[in-house]
Amino acid sequence: MKEDQYILAIETSCDETAVAIVKNETELITNIVASQIESHKRFGGVVPEIASRHHIEQMTITLEEALEDAGMTLDDMDAIAVTEGPGLVGALLVGVNAAKSIAFAKQKPLVGVHHIAGHIYANRLEKEFEFPLLSLVVSGGHTELVLMREHGSFEIIGETRDDAAGEAYDKVARTLKLPYPGGPQIDRLAQEGEETIDFPRAWLEDGSYDFSFSGLKSAVINRLHKAKQRDEYLKPEDVAASFQASVVDVLSTKAFRAAEEYGVKQMIVAGGVAANKGLRAALQEKFKDSKTELLIPPLHLCTDNAAMIAAAGAVAYNQGHRAGWDLNANPGLDLELFGARKK
């Protein structure tokens, strides 16, 4: 009989210090996230040096909390997984060096994980993958359509050519003078408003699955500017609803078209923006009669966490991937190259 397998994972790529344990690739045992959001709010965004300082204060505390919550010890772990990139380099360094230290102290195997692979694998803690599958990854730093034909392989069929969707949300929120983080605020306002302004949709050339949000962002900022000059009142709820309608329309339409073209069995929505109510509703509507199964993980698995790193790390570990003692933070780590790396 095969024994149970436990992976402990660390994620520190941005402003959350996170530790999780996953059993047998898909069963979540514990998922601890120490958020720094309160500290960064006063600056209106994440300050990298301050994020790094919080990570080192929180790292061992969060590790201890995870083991206590699981009622386990490091000796019970089969391997240690960690986000090696992409992300803020100083923040990543704390997690990478912590993971190496546990692995060295306890002489356990070490596995590096791509942050976006993690976001996609978050879904596997809820439902088993069926290939081929597509994932729409939307977060503060990413807007990508990723095709997976098998475990551990990633093919980017579309990505943003300028701003990430989450970035556009944050900038529009700042223009509307909404508190940080702006994404959830716009989503909330949009629920109360109506699409009264016809903002542009960047479809790009025929058949492209790429995205572009900088034109939309500028259009919103210009429209607000013009209104101010003319003393015209625009309801913020309506601006938010109109902006969100444009983003959501492009994302859901392209995701649906790609799902049809590639004949995928599942469509997985991943990343922090997957929590967006407007996006969820639009995708549910699009995929309602489709053969493709639409999967959106619960909120605590959409935002940054270490459970997703453990889930992706477990697969990498079982495929034979091992990191050496020279593992480093890699802020620009490429997803396709990560999938194609040698064992």
Next chain:
Amino acid sequence: MNVLAIDTSNYVMGVAVIRDGAVAGEYVTNIKKNHSIRLMPAIDQVMKETGMSPSDLDRIAVAHGPGSYTGVRIGLTTAKTMAWSLGIPVVGVSSLEAVARQGAFFQGYVCPFFDARRGLVYTGLYRSDMTLEKDETNVFMEDWLHQLKELDEPVLFLSQDIAVHEEKIVEILGDQAVLPKSPYHYARPAIIASVAEEKEPGPLHNLVPNYLRIPEAEAKWLEQQGKK
């Protein structure tokens, strides 16, 4: 006592293993290359060659700054997490004290410093028994040198960045200043280990870097709060 000492707080990357109170191995480089990549392979090598396994360790010592913010965090994260994993204490040692100890037998004051750009230095002033005459601080070198001048005693300057400030030191302190050769200017990890052996360890989670400076964003924010 078996101690592993780690220093990545400045250009020097140092690892030492003390076995039963005696130095068993030491690894030091003084190059501007990635500490995050090279630290764990160096620890692995020194441990292997001295015939030690992680579970043989009783204590971990680490240079906790001041120095490069990122460098200090690499060493401290490694030391804290390794100690936590092994259930042993971790002891932080000042990166300045580690350098000052190179002048422990000097008759007079010892002044270790690290350049902190724009005329600033991280520094402190040690007596020959290695107690502090002046607390560690982030200060303009010129102001600091005038303070040292008033002591009217010989001062041994120890710093990797000596060349940056040598002219000013000689100009202000003249014969009062003693400037040795290169091998005396960097911290040795075995010295960090021996300092840590004597110190009482504090709670592991509370050990944080000794930055001696708040982040720029925070300084600006505090300034704005003051204006309100």
